[in-house]
Structure formats: structure tokens, C-alpha cells
Amino acid sequence: QKEVEQDPGPLSVPEGAIVSLNCTYSNSAFQYFMWYRQYSRKGPELLMYTYSSGNKEDGRFTAQVDKSSKYISLFIRDSQPSDSATYLCAMSAQNTDKLIFGTGTRLQVFP
């Protein structure tokens, strides 16, 4: 079993839809949670970062962490065609030199 599980998609939605992207994990020691966005033929770029549990909002993006369920989510409101990309979750634990990435979910937003 992988430490981090992420549905590969693709997820195809119309412009303006609310998108929900999710990851589950097995290591209860994870405390740092990140979402990266990766456009085709580009490197990943950090989108959201959350420490421990709770929500964090940045414009159209909201990151949620539910440590009791070992489940993290990224919500995109009013999705745009420019949001079409692969979204990678990543997480790490205190006092460790490891950042574990999910395999990524490919999102397509059509006009």
C-alpha cells in the first residue's frame, strides 16, 4: 500500500464548476500538507500549504486537512480552463527528510 493515494483522473468539468481533489494517507505522523499544480511539460509549483488540521483559503482555492480521517482535499471554486493541469498532493512528518508525493490527479476544465 502506498503511503499517499490519489485518484489519477482525468477529472473533466465545465467552466465555473466547483472542483474537489482528494488524497488519503496512511502515516499518522504527517503534519505538513501541500498541493502542487503541474502544467504539461512544466515543473510542479506550490499552490497551497497547510500545517496540521484545518482549512486554508487563497482566492478560489481552499485546502482542507482532516487528520482523524487521514484525508486532505483541495477545492477550486469557479474553475477556469486555465486551471487545467495535474494536481499533486504532498506531505511530510516532523523530524524527517522525506516529502511524499501523490501520483497526481489530471483536471480538465472545458469552456
Place this chain on the structure above:
Amino acid sequence: NAGVTQTPKFQVLKTGQSMTLQCAQDMNHNSMYWYRQDPGMGLRLIYYSASEGTTDKGEVPNGYNVSRLNKREFSLRLESAAPSQTSVYFCASSEEGFRDQPQHFGDGTRLSIL
């Protein structure tokens, strides 16, 4: 604003050939990383350098060597390329450590081993 620069962008090698992938960052970051990205496998850490003068193995180090040339540059070497090393290689950097510092990635080197 260059960020993390990787060269070359594309390369085709024959089995057994050697090559070095170059990476440079201009953000004065202490930590640098090499990942490979394969379909269905996500990003896997090959080697990292927590600071200038130090390097450590990641999840998949076999078949690779690294050199932290100075604070800016971190190179990845394939001594005898194998088809299993066909992948997209990403270099990344962060201010310090993994946990609470965002990693900044280059745009990758697409490497094919025939």
C-alpha cells in the same frame, strides 16, 4: 526571474552511455533535490543535499551519483544508463529542509534511454 534552471531539456542516450544533468538555482536556497517522475509512480526522490557540502540518498538512488558543486549548483550523473532510467528528471530547491518550506522546481529534463 530564473528560479531553478535545468539543462538539457531533452536527451536521448544509448544503454551504457553516461551523462550529467545540470541544475542551478538563483534563490540562495540551502537545500536542493533531484526527483524522477514516472507515470503512475509520482515524484520519487533520488538524492538530496540539505546544505552545501552534504548529500544524502533518497528513495531511488541506485544507478545515480550527485555532486553539490557549490550553493547554486547540484548535478545528477548517470554512469551507465539503463532503459529503466528513462524518465522525466526534476531538480528542486528550498530554503531549508523538507517540512515547512515550499520546494521550487525546474521544468525538467526528459531523458530517453534506448
